Amino acid sequence: MPLLYEPGFEALYDDLAREVLSGTSLTTAQPGSITRAICSALAKVTDRAYSHFNVGMAKAFVERSSGKFLDMWGIVLGTPRQEPRPARATAESQICKFFVETGTFGDINGAANISVTKGTILSTKPNEGGTRFTVAITTILPSSSSTTYIPVISEGSGTRNNLAARSLIYHNFTNYLDNEGRIQA
Incomplete structure (x- = not known):
């Protein structure tokens, strides 16, 4: 051209x-x-x-x-603009992770794996506020691990869903045992 x-x-x-x-x-x-x-x-x-x-x-x-x-x-x-679409991250891309700061997932769940179900909401603000992503497929957090990457998809489309590192810090996931054996729900 x-x-x-x-x-x-x-x-x-x-x-x-x-x-x-x-x-x-x-x-x-x-x-x-x-x-x-x-x-x-x-x-x-x-x-x-x-x-x-x-x-x-x-x-x-x-x-x-x-x-x-x-x-x-x-x-x-010959490359027209793409329509806005939800942002996606696979577990393999290592973009979104669940982690514990000390110990393992088993330490906070009575030595058992934790299942993070599809649809779990991750957000940039408390109480599911701000920009929201959902877990794309149910993911197991192995009891022996301290970090697991998870697949997510944004609830909205377009550039407003572009996020800085460490932005998705809130979630509505609480279905696990705490250190004293109480169910977090």
Whole structure:
């Protein structure tokens, strides 16, 4: 996608050879001639420069575009804007984790695994407030572990669900035993 004049190597070579032959005493641009070698080298370098300029221009315009202007670039480049969708994180991506600061999950649950059920709400503010994510699939927190990553999905769509590290610090999950054997519910 040319942003600047970009005729390509052949057109550049033809223009250079025509200018040299019409403006100098040189009379041929046949293969093996000095005229052809010089025009060919200049055409290659110029063609490469146009390509670099075009990439730089595209990057500059896209980086500073927003709204309908960014949408226009998406159409020009064949990559239209995606519709907002919920944010997702898999356990394998190691983005969202349950952990205990000391000991293991078994230490807070009578030596048993803890099951965090699908739909458990994680949020950025107390009492399920702020930005909310839900646990995507039921996940087991092994009794011998102190950290387990879990899959989550945001309840909303779009950029308002982008979060900083350590933001999802509240949850409505309490179905486990405490250190004294009392069920937390």
